[in-house]
Amino acid sequence: MSILVRGAELVGRPVVTLAGEVECQVKDVVVHRKAGELIGFTLAKRGLLGGPRKDVLPWEGVHGLGNEAVMVPETAAFTPAEEMAERTQRKGADVLTDRVLTDSGTDLGEVVDVVLEVHDGDDAKAEVVGYEVQASPALSQDGRRVLIPLPDTIAVSGEHLIVPDAAREFVSYDLAGFGAAVEGFRSRLRGEG
Amino acid sequence: MRFSESRKRQVVGTSDASQVGRLRHFVVSPSNRTVTALVLDKTPGDEVLVDWSELQAFGRDAITVTSAESFRAPHGQDEEQAIKGKLDVLGKPVLTERGDGLGELEDVDFDAETGEITALQTSREEVRGHRLIGVGSYAVVVSAPER
Numbered sequence: 001m002s003i004l005v006r007g008a009e010l011v012g013r014p015v016v017t018l019a020g021e022v023e024c025q026v027k028d029v030v031v032h033r034k035a036g037e038l039i040g041f042t043l044a045k046r047g048l049l050g051g052p053r054k055d056v057l058p059w060e061g062v063h064g065l066g067n068e069a070v071m072v073p074e075t076a077a078f079t080p081a082e083e084m085a086e087r088t089q090r091k092g093a094d095v096l097t098d099r100v101l102t103d104s105g106t107d108l109g110e111v112v113d114v115v116l117e118v119h120d121g122d123d124a125k126a127e128v129v130g131y132e133v134q135a136s137p138a139l140s141q142d143g144r145r146v147l148i149p150l151p152d153t154i155a156v157s158g159e160h161l162i163v164p165d166a167a168r169e170f171v172s173y174d175l176a177g178f179g180a181a182v183e184g185f186r187s188r189l190r191g192e193g
Numbered sequence: 194m195r196f197s198e199s200r201k202r203q204v205v206g207t208s209d210a211s212q213v214g215r216l217r218h219f220v221v222s223p224s225n226r227t228v229t230a231l232v233l234d235k236t237p238g239d240e241v242l243v244d245w246s247e248l249q250a251f252g253r254d255a256i257t258v259t260s261a262e263s264f265r266a267p268h269g270q271d272e273e274q275a276i277k278g279k280l281d282v283l284g285k286p287v288l289t290e291r292g293d294g295l296g297e298l299e300d301v302d303f304d305a306e307t308g309e310i311t312a313l314q315t316s317r318e319e320v321r322g323h324r325l326i327g328v329g330s331y332a333v334v335v336s337a338p339e340r
Contacts (some may be wrong), residue, residue: 018290019223020329064337066292071334120291 003067004175006132007031007114015043015057015076016069023076027052030084031114031128033098033161036154038116038126040084041070056084059126065118100133100148101157102165108148109133111161115147115178128154129182130172131161139171147172149185164189194251194305196283204233206260207249213237213261219301220275221282221310221328228308231256232276233264240264241276251305279330286332287315295320298333 007029015023027044031037040058044050061077062070100108115130128150133139135146148163149170155162170185172178196219204214214233220242222229230244238261247263248256267273274280287295296316303310303322310322313335320335327334 014331016288016292016332016334017329018327018334020285020288020327020332020334022329022331064289064291066289066294068286068294069288069292069332071288071290071292 002117002119004129004179005065005116005118006175007116010041010065010070010116014046014069015041015072017072017074017076018063019074022046023072024053025050026057026070029114029116030056031116034154034156036128036150036152038118038128042081042084043078053078054081055079056081058084065126098159098161100131101160101162102168103162104165106138106165106168107136108139108163108168109136109146112145115175117179117182130178139168144173147175147178147181149178149182151186151189194253194303196301196303197299199251202254202256204231204243204256204258207257208260213258214241214243214264216256217241218275218278218281220272220280221301221325223325223328223334226310226322226325228303228310230272230275232278236264237261238264240266242267242272245308251308274330280328282328282333287313287320288332288334289337290326290334291337295335 010026010029013026024043025046027042030039032039038059040056042056043053055078057078063073064071096111098111110133111131112134113132114128116126117129118126130147130149132145132147135144139146148167166188170181172181199216202216203212206213214236216231217234218232219228220230228245230242233241243264248258250257267276282298285298287298298313299316300314301310302312312322313320324335326336
């Protein structure tokens with residue numbers, strides 16, 4: 001079983017221990033641009049004006065991610081921020097504001113959010129399966145936001161993320177149908193669809 | 194028996210048939226899934242905690258103990274929090290270990306003989322008591338539902 005969630009929905013989510021105590025809240029989602037994986041979360045203190053915390057929560061330290069909270073074991077495994085920065089390969093790298101280009105060079109728009117697929121069970125992965133972009137004229141006349149599915153690994157070139165042309169055929173307007181769009185797109189890439 | 198209907202129930206000492214307190218909060222142990230103690234008010238002295246094992250009976254109209262001598266002070270941080278009502282479960286959000294919300298905890302069913310928690314009533318569903326894994330100041334945590 002898996003769920004789809006936008007990165008922006010996770011911002012402000014409480015981080016709660018299995019003992020029912022709230023530790024802090026999610027400040028930001030940290031993804032590995034090329035591998036398309038969720039690496040973890042940066043943290044903020046609780047409350048509307050909660051300032052940033054210096055430690056971070058790696059994905060391996062997460063017990064569960066659901067529609068209301070990020071659950072961690074009682075002895076929560078927060079780590080220093082430097083360790084997570086190393087794993088993103090480019091310190092300070094942020095997929096937001098990157099532009100999505102197709103193989104044939106068409107600009108699809110600017111990334112405004114990531115779509116994560118979170119799996120259940122032990123060793124569960126959290127994968128970036130799509131980008132939400134502010135659509136370029138090639139995709140839409142009114143600059144609306146659309147969801148673009150991604151292949152298993154993402155080609156990165158400078159500030160551009162490159163996707164196969166076929167991605168254009170699987171663009172979605174909301175999360176409800178997006179799971180099917182990702183599946184359809186990946187089948188197509190495998191030569192099945 | 195339910196938490197909601199037991200609020201403010203009188204505690205009576207059987208040695209002299211006088212009221213020695215009134216129920217304020219339940220102390221729940223997630224590891225045993227039982228009520229382990231009661232927090233009282235209107236007690237004769239400063240001690241407000243009584244262990245479940247010290248109760249003679251938890252009845253519909255009164256909770257009986259031998260006397261107020263079985264009341265004690267809190268041991269440890271959890272009990273300090275409990276006597277302040279911070280660990281009161283009713284009204285708290287119920288979260289599964291996966292991070293999904295099940296609504297607010299509206300009531301708890303328990304066995305009046307053993308103190309065992311048999312069910313949690315949330316605003317959305319009933320959760321079997323054996324799924325309880327955490328009681329904290331923010332939320333009540335339950336294990337994931339069986340598939």
